[in-house]
Amino acid sequence: MTASEDDTPERRKDYVLEEQAGHLLRRAYQRHVAIFQGMIGESQLTPLQFAALVRLRDLSGISQNQLGRLTAMDAATMQGVIKRLVDRGLIERQADPEDRRRLILSLSKAGRALVENVIGNAHRITAETLKPLSSAERRTFLKLLARIAE
């Protein structure tokens, strides 16, 4: 792909961790999470919890699995995230009379208020995450990243 041919056993020596996409993605996300936790405020929401709340603000009344798909969370993971938010009284869960398998989720009053309060921080968190880049670089980066994310 780059300059040198890459299919012989000789390329073993040139695997530099710092240049691998996966390692860089992991470290970048790591840094973002640290920024998030430092700036999200006293609500102490995690990135996933906040993502779930924001989605529910825009799309109330969807089921747990649907919300999971919309936030790229596994059903088992979603279960835990929702459980903690319900325990904190930010989300309400009720059975769907149409389909007894489903649990319909919606923001509680406190949950809605919380989202509105912290969404300003969320914008600042994104800005801080992208701070090392210029304005033009940010646009380029986000466009390429979106394609990598699929």
Added chain:
Amino acid sequence: MTASEDDTPERRKDYVLEEQAGHLLRRAYQRHVAIFQGMIGESQLTPLQFAALVRLRDLSGISQNQLGRLTAMDAATMQGVIKRLVDRGLIERQADPEDRRRLILSLSKAGRALVENVIGNAHRITAETLKPLSSAERRTFLKLLARIAE
């Protein structure tokens, strides 16, 4: 930062999860891990386990905490990763006579052989992760990503 001023309460409505750097980073890494697990082979190494092994191949005889810093892993996380690799006989751990707090790590014969065997897959995993981008885009992306990762 961009066109519109961003400090009034009115910007609450325009928080689109899909455009946030953190969400995209998380999904991109998610996709990478899936690729990694599908292509790493029967060794069944995880990304972190592989990173630790590669580092030890290049820098034998370092301590657990040092290795953690070199692979961006928390000391507590490192502890678990190393433990599993020791259990599998891929890493050897011995006390440092110079400093009795430290555990000196090195690859076992099996560990070294395994790294050499799977490092080719690792190159293909990186290529697959970056597949959505052209060659020029990959270089741009990695350069920007490295800066975001700090």
Added chain:
DNA sequence: TTCCGATTATTCGTGTACAAACAATCGGCA
């Protein structure tokens, strides 16, 4: 030398992540 701050490894608690297996339910086809 003694004492104190820093370092090393470990453990605990909480929170993702996801594969796999499960029971309950749904929907549609024979």
Added chain:
DNA sequence: TGCCGATTGTTTGTACACGAATAATCGGAA
């Protein structure tokens, strides 16, 4: 109508991820 494959939510098991606390040790300043 009865049956079967798909969907929903849950649980279990393994593996990160990291803050916080701890015990052992080190190194240098008083």
